[in-house]
Amino acid sequence: MVVPDLNVSEKVVIITGASRGIGRALSLGFAEAGASVALAARDVSRLNLVIEQARASGGKAIAVPTDVTIASEVKKLARTVVGEYGRVDVLINCAGGAGSRPFIPLLEMEESRWDSVLALNLKGVYLCCREIGTIMAKQRYGSIINFSSGAGTRPVQGQTHYGAAKAGVNQLTRVLAVELGSSNVRVNAISPGLIATQASRDFLDPKLFAKFEKAIPLGRAGVPEDILGTALFLASDASSYVTGTIIPVCGGPE
């Protein structure tokens, strides 16, 4: 019997939302694990900082400045990566977020805010899955990892926009797994809970952060390495029979 391993060293991996937070952590982690990474984000200067760090750990990394909500830019991303590396093995759709005012009651929600959150979190995933999925289906090999959120299943007040988009990502994940299964392309999602990053520490006051941690069965917030472990599992051949599933990395059911 061959023991499956989490080796991604031969793999070409696209990561969107790579300039900060979890996307940045995954970019550095996959580069360190030996993958050839293509990093996409809008913010070029921040993206270049991540590239420098990724290369410092000996990894192969290219930057492809991309707005994932614009079809022509996503097409260019796909073209660039295939031009550079010859194929795409893994797509990690990390670009997302609830925007500048993450909690806002629906009755006060401006149309522009709704549109921009839906575009970033759902349309961006659709566009990236369509362009990169086309390449993977032709290769008859690939693993797509979308990022969801607990807000996609549990009602979070003030997050109708973000929650609806993430619920959409969950169902997109399941349906696309069925559509691409016969082409040997797997589609799964990770749904992170409270993860201790600079952003979440800045965003939540320490008292609230501690209160959230207390409600988590494992009694702590997650760290970026926790997300990396699950992403490596889903990217590697150790999960070759797992598709269409959403894995919460959240310290347990609340």
Next chain:
Amino acid sequence: MSLPSFSVEGKVTIVTGASRGIGKALAAGFAEAGARVALVARTVSELEATANEIRSKGGTAIVVPTDVTKPRQLAEMTRKIKEEFGRIDVLLNVAGGAGDIWVMPPIDMPEEHYDELDGRNFKAVFFCNQAVARVMIEQKSGSIINISSLSGTKPVIFEAVVGGFKAAVNQMTRALAMAWGPDNVRVNAIAPGLTLTDRVKKKMGPEFIANFSQGIPLRRPANPEDHLGPALFLASDASAYITGMVIPSDGGPQ
């Protein structure tokens, strides 16, 4: 960032239902990955055969003949394993399934068959979790992996009763994750789809298997080894922040 470890090297791992099928494959795989395994089932001769195979490849295995439907025997099993190895890191609860009373229209199910299925698929799982968790809670660490089934979420006509118990195992897994999370004991499940064990091949026959496979997004049934990757992931520290999760290992949503 430190890369998450998928190693189970040296981890003391109990495998119930280890004499055949998925249990045997997982036991062999964990041993090859360096775990110290305790093989549990009723039939000593079959367990000894598995243990000898493992030892011939340099692995560590002990045999603990146990009827898992008897809580007192489970307590005794736990005591022996703790005594032998000094600790228990992982429990792979594989014993279960419909056995020889598998293909039976629900309208014909007699009470003794129902009770037998309950004993193997639900009662045994709970008391095994309980017996082993007592050790893990004391250690403040451990990972329990219950083997559920696709029939716990997808309605399968001939598995009305087994499927019901598997759905119950899923919910029990989630609740136990909440109960034991504060003591750093994780409880997850793997829900395999159609898996080509010797028993399944004999019982189902090639025609049924080919037809069923058409409905699987990845278009193939699982081999027992396909579940090894998810099991290693859930047993290792790479999944340290995941508890209460039922991971489908079924080739996609059906």
